Amino acid sequence: MTREQVQTWLDAYIDAWMTYDEAAIEALFTAEATYAYHPYDDPIHGREAIVAAWTSERDDVGSWEAGYAPLLIEGDRAVATGETRYANGRRYSNLFVMTFDDDGRCRDFVEWFVRQPD
Numbered sequence: 001m002t003r004e005q006v007q008t009w010l011d012a013y014i015d016a017w018m019t020y021d022e023a024a025i026e027a028l029f030t031a032e033a034t035y036a037y038h039p040y041d042d043p044i045h046g047r048e049a050i051v052a053a054w055t056s057e058r059d060d061v062g063s064w065e066a067g068y069a070p071l072l073i074e075g076d077r078a079v080a081t082g083e084t085r086y087a088n089g090r091r092y093s094n095l096f097v098m099t100f101d102d103d104g105r106c107r108d109f110v111e112w113f114v115r116q117p118d
Contacts, residue, residue, distance in 0.1 A: 009106065026051055034108050092113045093116060095113075
């Protein structure tokens with residue numbers, strides 16, 4: 001993966017989150033992908049389960065904004081950092097660890113997020 005490819009994927013991640021478009025979410029992940037919201041969680045297994053998790057609890061449109069960028073890339077693995085800001089004042093620092101397949105779809109995703117002090 002290149003820095004540009006990872007940034008494109010991260011931008012698509014934000015777009016999919018904004019719209020909750022199931023096809024856009026599916027396009028991000030391999031069929032057998034795993035997704036963990038925390039590094040200590042048992043991950044969600046499979047693209048269909050990831051889509052179901054994303055669409056089961058939705059943030060209101062316009063209630064947040066986010067920006068993420070690649071920090072480190074090594075072959076098919078990438079680490080990204082960024083920030084998510086909610087309209088109610090909550091802010092989170094984010095770190096994503098991702099592994100991609102040859103087509104640029106994520107096959108393993110682990111998220112760390114930390115709420116920033118008010």
